[in-house]
Amino acid sequence: MESVDQNGAVLSSQLTVDNVDVEFLPLIYEIIRCVERDPHDTSQKARESQDTSQKILELQRKLDQARNQIRKLPGVEYSKEEQLQKLETLRKQLQLKKDLLLKYRHMCTFDIPKS
Known part of the structure; x- marks a missing residue:
């Protein structure tokens, strides 16, 4: 809009x-x-x-x-330092989420029997 x-x-x-x-x-x-x-x-x-x-x-x-x-x-x-700190925090969050996705992707899947 x-x-x-x-x-x-x-x-x-x-x-x-x-x-x-x-x-x-x-x-x-x-x-x-x-x-x-x-x-x-x-x-x-x-x-x-x-x-x-x-x-x-x-x-x-x-x-x-x-x-x-x-x-x-x-x-x-925000000041330059605050922006850099915020950027670093967001990068850490991104890496954590990537690691979690990778972990969930490699987890064992359970086969549910179809009835």
């Missing part, structure tokens, strides 16, 4: 890294192109300056949106 917030970002019940919008390069490229242009006409310079300012504000909004999305990712609230 997906919805769209006021910034146009897609929100789902479980946000993942793949859902975070981090496409900044096209905006940065446009800003650089605007800065590199050097019009000789003063009215054109003012318009170019306004366009550049608009693109910079758009980039700032996109960065803020990405920050907010990243803060909502599961596990971000």
